Amino acid sequence: MLRRLGVRNVYADHVQRRAVALVSGRHLTWYGPSLVDAPAVVTAALAAAR
Numbered sequence: 001m002l003r004r005l006g007v008r009n010v011y012a013d014h015v016q017r018r019a020v021a022l023v024s025g026r027h028l029t030w031y032g033p034s035l036v037d038a039p040a041v042v043t044a045a046l047a048a049a050r
Contacts, residue, residue: 019049 027038
């Protein structure tokens with residue numbers, strides 16, 4: 001999103017750059033029904049960010 005707005009990430013090519021994945025807070029709280037889907041959703045988001 002930021003790149004589309006013209007924002008340049010000065011660390012984009014840094015060797016220690018970490019993957020960033022945006023996931024629903026519902027899946028990060030691991031509470032109730034979201035517990036069933038959370039592992040798959042978080043794993044998929046991290047895989048896509050790599």
